[in-house]
Amino acid sequence: MKINIAQLRQAIGASQSFSFHTPVEDLAGETGELWLKGRIEVTGEAVNTGRLLAISGVIKGVAGQTCHRCLADFTSEAVITFSENFREEGSAATDPDALVYHGDEIDLAEIVREALIVAEPLKALCGEDCRGLCPTCGVNRNETPCTCVTTSIDPRLAALEKLLPKK
Ligand SMILES: [Zn+2]
Ligand SMILES: [Zn+2]
Structure with missing residues (x-):
């Protein structure tokens, strides 16, 4: 899930869109399972804001969950947004939360994985009216x-x- 930012780095104000389709297992890595199933779609945009590259996007997939009220397994559409700022390695840290990139590539796998983990619903309900x-x-x-x-x-x-x- 790598984006090449060679062009983007050259022009302040420039933006570049990205789109990936990947099996969610490829993201889960050694940490085990993520709560989405099958393939996920990740789309978004990287913007060169001058000092930083601002990356924002949307993860879409199908969630496989267990209702905490009736214990039934069910699936639902999941839409999760994320945004991160990146600064080039060695540049001034104007944003203390900015992640660091080196070279002409940014790998989105880790920030997408983090976004998924943070967004996992703790108390899933199969429906608002679950009895x-x-x-x-x-x-x-x-x-x-x-x-x-x-x-x-x-x-x-x-x-x-x-x-x-x-x-
Ligand atoms: Zn239920
Ligand atoms: Zn009864």
Whole structure:
């Protein structure tokens, strides 16, 4: 996932777009699995701002996740943005967070990998309206409606409920 910046370095204000398609396994490396599956698409732009090269882009892929409410596996579209500034090795560090490049190439693999790790959702939900597992009988209530009474009534209201006329 390398971009050649030989031209870009020459002209302040110039920009250069990039686009990669790669299997996500190629990014995971020795650290194991990433939460996206299959191939990912990385597109973006590098801009020469004078002292720095500003690189920003979008990672698109398919996430393979487990719903924390119903424990079902599901996939969803993932779109993650990233941006980093780079300065040439040996140049003045005007931006303390800027990464360093040397020569005419910048390898995006590491910043894309970092962006993916940071963006991993901790509590994935298969849907906003996921009904989860029944705490009483354990069925997945998205698939099987059960008749367990799981609504807990506030004890103060329960006292009132006794006063209501029985149907
Ligand atoms: Zn769910
Ligand atoms: Zn149940």
